[in-house]
Amino acid sequence: MTQDPLPESKIPNMPPRILLGPGPSQAHPRVLQAMAVPMIGYLDPDFMLILDEVSELLKRVFKTEESLTMSLSGTGSAGMEAGFTSLLEPGDTVVMCVYGFFCERMIDMAERVGANVIPLRAAWGKPFPPEMLEEELKKHDNVKMVTAIHAETSTGIRQPLEAISNLAKEHDALFMVDAVTSLGGNEVAVDRWGIDYAYSASQKCLACPPGLAPVALSPRAHEVVKARQRKPMSWYLDLALNANYWKGHVYHHTAPVSNIVGLREGLKIVLEEGLEARFQRHHRNAQALWAGLEALGLDLVAPDGSRLDQITPVWIPSGIDDDRVRQILLREYSIEIGKGLGEFAGKVWRIGLMGESSKAEYVLSLLSALEGILPRLGYEVPRGAGVGAASTALAD
Amino acid sequence: MTQDPLPESKIPNMPPRILLGPGPSQAHPRVLQAMAVPMIGYLDPDFMLILDEVSELLKRVFKTEESLTMSLSGTGSAGMEAGFTSLLEPGDTVVMCVYGFFCERMIDMAERVGANVIPLRAAWGKPFPPEMLEEELKKHDNVKMVTAIHAETSTGIRQPLEAISNLAKEHDALFMVDAVTSLGGNEVAVDRWGIDYAYSASQKCLACPPGLAPVALSPRAHEVVKARQRKPMSWYLDLALNANYWKGHVYHHTAPVSNIVGLREGLKIVLEEGLEARFQRHHRNAQALWAGLEALGLDLVAPDGSRLDQITPVWIPSGIDDDRVRQILLREYSIEIGKGLGEFAGKVWRIGLMGESSKAEYVLSLLSALEGILPRLGYEVPRGAGVGAASTALAD
Numbered sequence: 001m002t003q004d005p006l007p008e009s010k011i012p013n014m015p016p017r018i019l020l021g022p023g024p025s026q027a028h029p030r031v032l033q034a035m036a037v038p039m040i041g042y043l044d045p046d047f048m049l050i051l052d053e054v055s056e057l058l059k060r061v062f063k064t065e066e067s068l069t070m071s072l073s074g075t076g077s078a079g080m081e082a083g084f085t086s087l088l089e090p091g092d093t094v095v096m097c098v099y100g101f102f103c104e105r106m107i108d109m110a111e112r113v114g115a116n117v118i119p120l121r122a123a124w125g126k127p128f129p130p131e132m133l134e135e136e137l138k139k140h141d142n143v144k145m146v147t148a149i150h151a152e153t154s155t156g157i158r159q160p161l162e163a164i165s166n167l168a169k170e171h172d173a174l175f176m177v178d179a180v181t182s183l184g185g186n187e188v189a190v191d192r193w194g195i196d197y198a199y200s201a202s203q204k205c206l207a208c209p210p211g212l213a214p215v216a217l218s219p220r221a222h223e224v225v226k227a228r229q230r231k232p233m234s235w236y237l238d239l240a241l242n243a244n245y246w247k248g249h250v251y252h253h254t255a256p257v258s259n260i261v262g263l264r265e266g267l268k269i270v271l272e273e274g275l276e277a278r279f280q281r282h283h284r285n286a287q288a289l290w291a292g293l294e295a296l297g298l299d300l301v302a303p304d305g306s307r308l309d310q311i312t313p314v315w316i317p318s319g320i321d322d323d324r325v326r327q328i329l330l331r332e333y334s335i336e337i338g339k340g341l342g343e344f345a346g347k348v349w350r351i352g353l354m355g356e357s358s359k360a361e362y363v364l365s366l367l368s369a370l371e372g373i374l375p376r377l378g379y380e381v382p383r384g385a386g387v388g389a390a391s392t393a394l395a396d
Numbered sequence: 397m398t399q400d401p402l403p404e405s406k407i408p409n410m411p412p413r414i415l416l417g418p419g420p421s422q423a424h425p426r427v428l429q430a431m432a433v434p435m436i437g438y439l440d441p442d443f444m445l446i447l448d449e450v451s452e453l454l455k456r457v458f459k460t461e462e463s464l465t466m467s468l469s470g471t472g473s474a475g476m477e478a479g480f481t482s483l484l485e486p487g488d489t490v491v492m493c494v495y496g497f498f499c500e501r502m503i504d505m506a507e508r509v510g511a512n513v514i515p516l517r518a519a520w521g522k523p524f525p526p527e528m529l530e531e532e533l534k535k536h537d538n539v540k541m542v543t544a545i546h547a548e549t550s551t552g553i554r555q556p557l558e559a560i561s562n563l564a565k566e567h568d569a570l571f572m573v574d575a576v577t578s579l580g581g582n583e584v585a586v587d588r589w590g591i592d593y594a595y596s597a598s599q600k601c602l603a604c605p606p607g608l609a610p611v612a613l614s615p616r617a618h619e620v621v622k623a624r625q626r627k628p629m630s631w632y633l634d635l636a637l638n639a640n641y642w643k644g645h646v647y648h649h650t651a652p653v654s655n656i657v658g659l660r661e662g663l664k665i666v667l668e669e670g671l672e673a674r675f676q677r678h679h680r681n682a683q684a685l686w687a688g689l690e691a692l693g694l695d696l697v698a699p700d701g702s703r704l705d706q707i708t709p710v711w712i713p714s715g716i717d718d719d720r721v722r723q724i725l726l727r728e729y730s731i732e733i734g735k736g737l738g739e740f741a742g743k744v745w746r747i748g749l750m751g752e753s754s755k756a757e758y759v760l761s762l763l764s765a766l767e768g769i770l771p772r773l774g775y776e777v778p779r780g781a782g783v784g785a786a787s788t789a790l791a792d
Contacts, residue, residue, distance in 0.1 A: 006667055007452055010445040014433040014657060017440065023650055024435045032432040035654070037410040039420045039605060041732045044413065049406040056403055073607065074470050074632060077649040081632045109631045203650060209435060211469065211607055211652035233629040235505045236470060236477045251737075253473040254419055254599060256607035258431070259655070261410065271402055336437045341647075 017330075018362055021338035022153045022311055022350055023181070024203035024210050025357035027262075031208050034265035035258045042255040051246055054260060057267035058214050061183060061206075061275070062198060064190035067216040070246035071202070071263055072237060073256050076180040079199025079213030081109050082237035083147075083176045086225045087197060090114030092144040095136055095173070097128045097164060101154035101342035102178060106147055113233055115144075124343060125155045125301045125313075130163035137171045145174040145196075150188065151181035153350065154341045156302040156313040158186065165194040174221055180204065183214065184270050185282045185310045185354055196221040197239075202259070205282070205310060207355035208266040211259045217243065282309040285358045288390040289351060292367040295389035296374070296381045301348055310358075313340070313348040317379045322346050325373055333369040335362075360394050413726075414758055417734035418549045418707055418746055419577070420599035420606050421753035423658075427604050430661035431654045438651040447642055450656060453663035454610050457579060457602075457671070458594060460586035463612040466642035467598070467659055468633060469652050472576040475595025475609030477505050478633035479543075479572045482621045483593060486510030488540040491532055491569070493524045493560060496548035497738035498574060509629055511540075520739060521551045521697045521709075526559035533567045541570040541592075546584065547577035549746065550737045552698040552709040554582065561590040570617055576600065579610065580666050581678045581706045581750055592617040593635075598655070601678070601706060603751035604662040607655045613639065678705040680790065681754045685747060688763040688786035692770070692777045697744055706754075709736070709744040713775045718742050721769055729765040731758075756790050 019025050040047050051070075058069035072078050084106075088094055093116040096106055103119075110117045120136055122128045128148065137143060146168035150159055161177060168175040174196040179188045183198075184205030190198050196218040203210035217225075217239055225232070225240040232238045236253065245252040270278060286309035290300060293314050301313040316322055322339065326349070329335045338350035351366065353359075367386035374381050415421050436443050447466075454465035468474050480502075484490055489512040492502055499515075506513045516532055518524045524544065533539060542564035546555055557573060564571040570592040575584045579594075580601030586594050592614040599606035613621075613635055621628070621636040628634045632649065641648040666674060682705035686696060689710050697709040712718050718735065722745070725731045734746035747762065749755075763782035770777050 004456075006664060007449065009449060009660075011442050011449075014436050015440075015442050016434060017436055019435055019437060021437055024437065024653060027435045027654075032434075032654075035605075036428040036432040038412060038428075039415055039423045039599075040410050040413055041415060041417055041420065042606070044411075044726070044732060046407050046411050053403065053405060053407075060400075074474070075650045075652065078470070078632050081630065085629075105631070108627075112627050112629050112631055114629075201650065203435075209431075209652065209654035210438070210650045211655055231504075231508050233481075233508050233510075234477065234633075235501070235508055236474050236633070237630075254471045254597065254606045256471065256605065256655075257420060258423070258428075258605035259607055259652075264405075268402060330440070336440060 016334055018335045018365060019357050020352050020362060020366055021336045022352050023354060025207065025352060025354040027209050028207040028266060028269055028356050030269060031262045031265045035262035037261065040257055042257055043249065043251060047257060048249050050261060050264060054264045054267065055246060057264065057271065058216070061267055061270055062188055062190045062216040063192065064216050067190055067218050068222055068243055068247060069216050070242060071260060072213040072215055072242055073253065074213055075210050076199065076201030076213050078237060079201065079215050080106060080178060081234065082215065082239055083197045083199060084110045084113050084115065085232045085234040085237055086239035087145055087174055087176065087221060088113055088115045089228060089230060091116060093118060093140060093142055094145045094147060095133065095143050096120060097133060097148045098122065099128045099155065099157065100124055100149065100152035102149055102152060104342060125157065126303065127157055127159050127306050130167060133164060133167050137167055143171050143173040145176055147176045149178040151186065151308050151310060153181045153311045154344060156308050156311055157306055158308045161193050169194055174224065181310050181354070184278065186279060190216045202263055202266065205355040206266045206270060208262050211256060212263055214263070282353065282358050284394065285353050285360055285363055286312065288360065288393040289353060289363045291393040292363065292386040292390035295385040296370060310354045311350055311352045313344065313350045315348055320374065320377055320379050324377065328373050329369055335366055335369060363390050412730055414731045414761065415753050416748050416758060416762055417732045418748050419750060421603065421748060421750040423605050424603040424662060424665055424752050426665060427658045427661045431658035433657065436653055438653055439645065439647060443653060444645050446657060446660060450660045450663065451642060453660065453667065454612070457663055457666055458584055458586045458612040459588065460612050463586055463614050464618055464639055464643060465612045466638060467656060468609040468611055468638055469649065470609055471606050472595065472597030472609050474633060475597065475611050476502060476574060477630065478611065478635055479593045479595060480506045480509050480511065481628045481630040481633055482635035483541055483570055483572065483617060484509055484511045485624060485626060487512055489514060489536060489538055490541045490543060491529065491539050492516060493529060493544045494518065495524045495551065495553065496520055496545065497550035498545055498548060500738060502543055521553065522699065523553055523555055523702050526563060529560060529563050533563055539567050539569040541572055543572045545574040547582065547704050547706060549577045549707045550740060552704050552707055553702055554704045557589050565590055570620065577706050577750070580674065582675060586612045598659055598662065601751040602662045602666060604658050605655070607652060608659055678749065678754050681749050681756055681759055682708065684756065684786040684789040685749060685759045687789040688759065688782040691781040691785035692766060706750045707746055707748045709740065709746045711744055716770065716773055716775050720773060724769050725765055731762055731765055759786050
């Protein structure tokens with residue numbers, strides 16, 4: 001039997017990119033190398049030692065001694081869904097602090113599992129006011145869970161979590177936190193902040209390829225999953241079954257061994273740099289970016305003091321074509337930045353400086369590129385002012 | 397702030413293994429190399445070309461021109477769950493042909509999404525009799541879906557699918573097929589066999605690391621997902637949303653770009669070898685294994701004519717310690733084989749010869765190892781008989 005010849009690849013080799021979008025960010029070369037080793041079985045006794053090590057490293061990165069830490073076999077959104085499908089039963093009430101695109105995704109997911117969803121919608125681009133939650137919780141006596149996003153990448157807001165956590169605790173509710181963009185770039189203190197379920201993603205500040213969702217599950221939340229009346233709607237993302245594999249080494253599904261070995265390397269790199277040093281690096285480079293953008297006359301979405309170091313949404317100047325700028329950046333400068341989502345679509349660019357992508361040279365390259373591009377499109381900027389201001393900030 | 401030193405890795409380097417279990421099988425070195433290239437954005441226009449190419453290559457491997465082909469961002473079980481959560485609504489009737497461990501997993505998943513599940517349990521270790529389905533379908537007038545597993549890895553049975561498909565069609569039901577272990581090792585003819593939803597996994601006969609579930613969705617099944625009254629319970633595994641990303645390039649979740657680039661390479665390797673040649677290789681090496689095991693006096697679970705080439709369950713001789721043999725194989729010979737599942741736990745070993753693991757040298761090494769191990773544990777075998785018989789079969 002003859003076969004048709006293979007179609008010719010339009011992209012035989014992956015083009016080089018400077019990834020300054022919302023993720024994936026650059027993967028660390030050591031992670032890529034670690035992932036390229038030959039396969040091993042997902043129940044191999046030696047691989048069980050690797051699982052244990054990853055779990056231990058995650059405890060340090062999540063700052064938890066109490067919680068069970070593991071990675072789920074999907075991207076960050078799988079971590080989000082695992083929380084809803086495992087911690088909520090149909091009819092359970094969940095109160096959601098909503099202040100961006102990914103908060104809206106949470107609502108969709110929780111509704112799908114049949115929860116009684118109470119969204120508290122606050123303005124985008126500002127931290128969520130805990131008073132709003134306090135008011136709402138007074139009206140209910142049976143709230144099962146409260147949710148918040150630590151780092152809303154659609155708005156660039158860093159959300160303080162302790163006040164929200166305290167309110168959840170006062171009302172005996174579980175506290176679920178999206179740490180997708182924050183973990184490894186900002187402090188995430190699971191125990192100190194009383195987080196019952198936190199999930200993250202491998203491809204942002206942990207500098208691994210996308211495909212895994214590291215999570216931390218508190219003893220209380222773990223009990224809730226185990227004591228369910230009816231099984232979670234998802235078998236694949238059932239936190240109890242996944243925990244049985246990570247802790248009891250009981251077969252669940254074929255774990256993505258290469259990605260897990262890569263995550264181990266990524267976590268080691270995070271801890272070798274040191275959490276505090278890593279947070280400071282993210283902050284320093286972000287400050288340089290902010291200074292540079294402002295020197296070009298651009299306005300940042302998030303107010304000073306509430307800004308995420310990992311991702312900076314910036315208002316697109318009026319008259320400037322969103323797509324065009326991103327296309328030129330990609331094709332002429334090999335730089336990817338992110339577009340706006342939801343109500344910010346077409347209105348903002350989102351510039352990520354996460355993990356391996358948080359580097360001074362990338363900040364300078366991007367600002368220099370913008371100094372070249374924007375005037376071509378009719379938006380005059382003081383040439384050199386962006387890189388100058390960034391350079392000054394970096395030297396401080 | 398000082399930090400505790402990192403825990404010392406117990407397994408700093410991945411130990412070499414010959415993987416003859418139920419998967420992951422050996423990954424092709426070209427796949428591992430392809431995955432080690434720097435990251436690219438999941439909405440990058442160049443990555444969209446890679447998505448299109450993977451989709452096109454999958455069409456050839458699934459033998460479909462009609463179906464939408466893509467990979468889901470999870471392992472094979474995620475592909476299974478995506479079918480139930482997307483194609484069934486609560487109360488929908490699904491009739492399941494059940495003849496092994498993974499068929500039982502299907503029941504669990506379908507029950508979780510609230511379907512009316514009718515399991516037709518037939519004996520393990522034999523093909524499912526279509527008459528059983530025919531009888532059952534006569535009793536209902538509203539069956540939404542019929543399911544079957546092409547290659548039940550718990551029993552080693554290759555299930556003919558056309559009779560089952562015809563019955564499903566006669567009753568206007570969707571036909572969902574598990575092709576996790578068969579795709580790339582046996583013919584899977586989606587169009588010719590009238591399969592509405594087929595899912596597979598990257599880590600078996602496609603010789604990629606685990607982490608992706610390639611799927612094929614017929615136009616009819618796609619319509620069913622789009623026309624649902626209520627959204628699928630899973631957002632992450634919603635086939636319509638995933639299809640929007642693969643075909644419409646609309647953001648859904650951060651796709652695991654490295655795994656997808658690896659899958660592209662794996663599919664190219666499959667098609668370069670040629671599907672027929674690849675199936676023949678799997679069959680030739682399996683025949684050699686069967687001849688060798690039988691020459692050692694071991695009994696195979698599946699009857700000749702219904703055996704899978706990819707995985708061979710073999711009865712453990714009485715008095716022989718299951719764990720002990722697998723431990724010695726792993727520690728002294730670096731060979732992994734699989735254990736029994738469900739009602740076959742402790743009773744069978746499962747020997748996989750899939751993708752890059754389907755090689756004559758591995759067949760001979762395993763038989764030679766068994767010739768050395770079994771007599772040490774009190775089960776005498778005619779020395780050299782296993783490798784002799786395998787070698788003869790290979791030469792034929």
